[in-house]
Amino acid sequence: MPELPDLEVFRRYFDSTALHQKIREVRILEDRLLEDIAPSRFRKRITEKSFESTHRHGKYLFAVLDDGSAVLLHFGMTGFLSYYKESTDESRHPRVIFDFDNGYHLAYDNQRMLGEVEIIEDAGDYLRRQGLGEDALDLTSSRFKSLVSGRRGSVKTTLMNQSFIAGIGNIYSDEILFQSGIHPKTKVQDLEENQIRTLFRQIQKVLTTAIDKKADPNEFPDDFLIPHRGEDDICPKCGGRIEKIKINNRGAYLCPKCQKK
DNA sequence: AGTACCACCTGACGGC
DNA sequence: TGCCGTCAGGTGGTAC
Numbered sequence: 001m002p003e004l005p006d007l008e009v010f011r012r013y014f015d016s017t018a019l020h021q022k023i024r025e026v027r028i029l030e031d032r033l034l035e036d037i038a039p040s041r042f043r044k045r046i047t048e049k050s051f052e053s054t055h056r057h058g059k060y061l062f063a064v065l066d067d068g069s070a071v072l073l074h075f076g077m078t079g080f081l082s083y084y085k086e087s088t089d090e091s092r093h094p095r096v097i098f099d100f101d102n103g104y105h106l107a108y109d110n111q112r113m114l115g116e117v118e119i120i121e122d123a124g125d126y127l128r129r130q131g132l133g134e135d136a137l138d139l140t141s142s143r144f145k146s147l148v149s150g151r152r153g154s155v156k157t158t159l160m161n162q163s164f165i166a167g168i169g170n171i172y173s174d175e176i177l178f179q180s181g182i183h184p185k186t187k188v189q190d191l192e193e194n195q196i197r198t199l200f201r202q203i204q205k206v207l208t209t210a211i212d213k214k215a216d217p218n219e220f221p222d223d224f225l226i227p228h229r230g231e232d233d234i235c236p237k238c239g240g241r242i243e244k245i246k247i248n249n250r251g252a253y254l255c256p257k258c259q260k261k
Numbered sequence: 262a263g264t265a266c267c268a269c270c271t272g273a274c275g276g277c
Numbered sequence: 278t279g280c281c282g283t284c285a286g287g288t289g290g291t292a293c
Contacts, residue, residue, distance in 0.1 A: 003286060032270090059287075077287050078271080093271085112271050114287055153263055162288080171286045229286095249266070251284080 002059060002075035004136055004167030005210035010073075010081050011056045014063060014106075017083040019051050021100040030095040033110065033117045045119055046071070046098070055123070057135050058166025062123045069121050076114030082107045136167040136203055144200045148188060155191065155199070156184035156247050168203070171226060174253050176206045178225040183261040184245075184252050229253045 002010070026046050028039045037045075049065045056062070062070040073079075082091040083106050094107035096117050108117060120126045134143070147165065151158055158164055159173040168176065177184050179202040182195055191199070213219035217227045223236045233242040235255040243256050 006286080074287085076270090077285070079287095110270095112269090112285090112287095114270060116288095151262090157263080160287095169286055174286095248264075250286095 002077070002079055003169035003172045004058060004207055005172065005215040006080075007056050007059050007061055007075070007167070008211045009215045010075070011054050011061055013081055013083070014051075014054050014061070017104070018063075018098070018100070018106045019053065021102055021104075022050050023047060023098050024101050025099040027097040027099065028095075029097070030113060032113055033095050033108075033115060035116060036118050042117075042119060045069070057123070057127055058132055058162060059169070060127070060130075060132070060166075062120065069119055070123055072116065072118040072120045072123075072126065073108060074116040076110060076112060076116075078112045079108065079110035079115045082109055131163045133161075133163050133165040136165045137207055139165065139200070139203070141197065141200050144203075145196055148191070148196055151188040153188060154184060154247060155182060155186045155188050156252060158188050159203075167207070170250050170252070171229070172206060172210070174229065175210075175225050176202050178254060178259060179206055179223075181258055181260075183259045184247055184254055186261055225253065225255070 023046055026043045028034065028042065031039050034042055046065065049067060051063045051071075052066050053064045054062060055064070059074065061073040063073065064070045082094070083104060084090060085104050091107055091109040093109050093111040095110050095113065096108040098106045100106070151164070156173050156177060159168045159176060160170060174184070176199070180195070180198045182191070182199065209221065220226055225236065225242075228234060228236055228242055230242065230253075231244045234240070235242055235258060238255060238257050240255055240257040242253055245252050245254070
């Protein structure tokens, strides 16, 4: 699930549920999610504190505590947040649970555990060390153009490269390229000037549209590829067959009629 | 600088 | 029914 639009939805969810409440307890159900800090220390640092604000960069969410440090949440491929009161409403694979004074709980759920939970002193410093590019929604057209110039490699691989720009993954890169009418294997250096402009515009449009729709594919516009992202599905623009290819060992879906190389 | 492949994990699904 | 390979929206490391 989690690419930039999903993360932004998580962030807003966090803001509307879990801020400004004292954390009574933290339950760590899977130590492996905490790579850089011992569970006991993590608990100690957070108990009796409260979350005061959040911010997001690409696919990373930071929940800022009242002492200025932040809990970093990365969701891997299967992570999400769940705020609930009764334990009968608990999600299926909670890995870290924050218990609040008001009796509610915020669970970080992550079935496959490809993710991370840490305490970060300085988010900017962390992002630099991760080598993350600018957030995809913070870009300007001219900035995008200059980032693209000098790049090689396929356009899909480049869009998914988090050190190029942060936030776009396998699913949304397919959508952006579909809306742009660009074949995912096109070399970046072969893109025409107007294709680069289109690409930039579609990055903004696809991501903001998805956020508006709460990252729920059922609510996406009729001409979006994502709800038709299956082998032998029908192209929502031309009615042709959707094709699946492999790029970097991952499935890429496209319409060969709408997306010529 | 790019790419190709493996690893980290769990679970669902199709084929036999 | 059961076993097995494959695949899934992420990231990091290594070798070429």
